[in-house]
Amino acid sequence: MKKQTIDSRPAGPKPWYDPRVRALVFQVISLAVVCWAGWTLIGNTLSNMESRGISTGFGFLDESAGFGIIMHLVPYDATMSYGRTFWVGLTNTLLVSAMGIVAATILGFLIGVARLSSNWLVARIALAYIELIRNIPLLLQIFFWYFAVLSNLPSPRQSMEVGGALFLNNRGLYLPGPITPEGFGLVWGAILLAIVAVVGVRKWAKKRQMATGKIFPTVKVSVALLILLPLLAFVIAGLPLEWELPALKGFNFGGGISLIPELAALWLALSLYTASFIAEIVRSGILSVSQGQTEASKALGLPNGLTLRLVVIPQAMRVIIPPLTSQYLNLVKNSSLATAIGYPDLVAVFMGTTLNQTGQAVEVVAITMAVYLTISLLISLFMNVYNRAVAIKER
């Protein structure tokens, strides 16, 4: 029989019986095994590639690319490096993703609310849209928009034109491009000032409403500020704006801003597809707010629009935001289908052409995966921050 030691605290179990010690030991061992497995895999891959004569390392990023890219938001030509093609692809992906997220959110909210409308026709049209678009694979929709839109537009020599400044043909939509000489800096400053002023006015108006109950026409004043201040600066600086008109030079239009059909088709397909999912999410969010809220706000005399905007949607956002984040991430990842129609996004340019020209599949795919992971994590981080900011603080 063990002697009981008379101590001020009870004797704990021996280390190898102590569940906390055991848990710690097993966790350390598991972590060590996982790290060792990862290390072995990477080492094995590298040594296999070397023994087969496949070049490794990231040195290829400095080599000259030698191929052209049709659309680039950063300056690019064929003599620049593969690293530069990475940036071209990345900016293109971010562009179509941002445009897609904005369009899909707006459209999705509208359709989601329409689906719940008391107007029979509006609700049915929204239902038909959702069911149709949700159930057709995105790739098919992209092909549809690309070839359907493309085949209906005329060739450059027979473009549709509006006022000699806007041209539409199957090579793209061409708009006049603004050339901004030096004087335009004042206008940029004025726009910035206007934005700051708008934020300030909103804060001040809210405070005044909380204190005295008087409503201030914030929206009208904000719009006026945003338009009039830059306009004033523009006039003061002496109208420093010229337009570069697109003109047919040989085979294609040159000058001005152009929107290539690949971008338009991809943006359209992505937005419509994701909007149908967002519509259902919005509908579920709105339905999650208890009926009592709507009835109470109607009893207070708030009209339907204000009820929706001030009472229902803020509460519905709690349910909407997490699945909405998933849809945004889906949209960003689905933008990689751009390879099917030749839009030069990250996958098409970097993981497609650069990978094939350099042959370094492992490095290129690893970089691309890391980039998509980073973009997705940033989006979900931002959405979570936003969620916490607008969350209703309950007791």
Place this chain on the structure above:
Amino acid sequence: MIKAISVAVGMALVAGALTTTSVFAATTLESVKQKGHLQCGVTSGLPGFSQPDEKGSWTGIDVDTCRAVAAAVFGDAKAVEFTPLTAKERFTALQSGEIDILSRNTTWTLTRDASLGLNFAGVNYYDGQGFLVNKDIGVDDATQLDGATVCIQAGTTTELNLSDYFRAKGMDFKPIVFDTSEQSVQGFAAGRCDVLTSDRSQLAALRSKLADPNSAKILPNTISKEPLGPVVRQGDDEWFNIVKWVLFVQINAEELGITEANVDDMLKSDNPNVQRLLGTDGDMGAKLGVPDDFGYAIVKQVGNYGEMYDRNIGPDTALGLERGINALWTNGGIMYAPPVR
């Protein structure tokens, strides 16, 4: 207790799986013989080079190259399975071991030979890059293409050559890059681009796929050298030699006048070159690691180089390509194979 045991077993399995990755790696010839068939990487459908017909059987000069290798190794030209690949995935498929040989009208370049861990086992077609344009745009020469929109297939030497050519001539162009050759033809037919560029042999094949083949013409300019041939993995010299010499045997067979029709009679020939090629004398096959009558099997089942050419891309086919520089060296071309001895 059970949890501890299962964790321990799991870790042991992981450790075991990882340490056995560097197991004895079989050579390509051994694994091919074990499989019983050759895994051949081809295009997803390019007339004349590798295309499945409506019943799913493959034809084309690249397909026949693979069949010749199978005839040499197994004595059966039908012991081949085909893997359709896009231009972007073809090298990764070969590097990873998914296919044994890549016969996909691949251009032999230094970068591909040196930095991808691959070896080019010869040239079965000497080609060059050209341009296909619509007759309506009124262009007769590639130097008039400044500012044009060009449809290309992704991941090919075509993209690079195009850039170099236009830059050298001080011209500008807009590239539209597609994944497969069918999509690039669709884009060209839809009017998305003015010009379609690819190897001249491919242009002939792609033009035949258009709704109205006569609406497009191939410009006379050839802007690059494109030696097309089969590719194998580096580090496996035995397999490399086999594939190399299968092609050389076919070229030598045409030089010696051995055809599918007369090969059985040629078995009785006294010409020592014919005897060595067909295996009635000498042990050429054994030196390579294949049966001694591999030359006979190749010519009997697939034909010599000229027959392979004429059957798939010759003047009487839809592609209508003359032998040109692909004729034998004795006929004004550059097809020259080292002697089989």
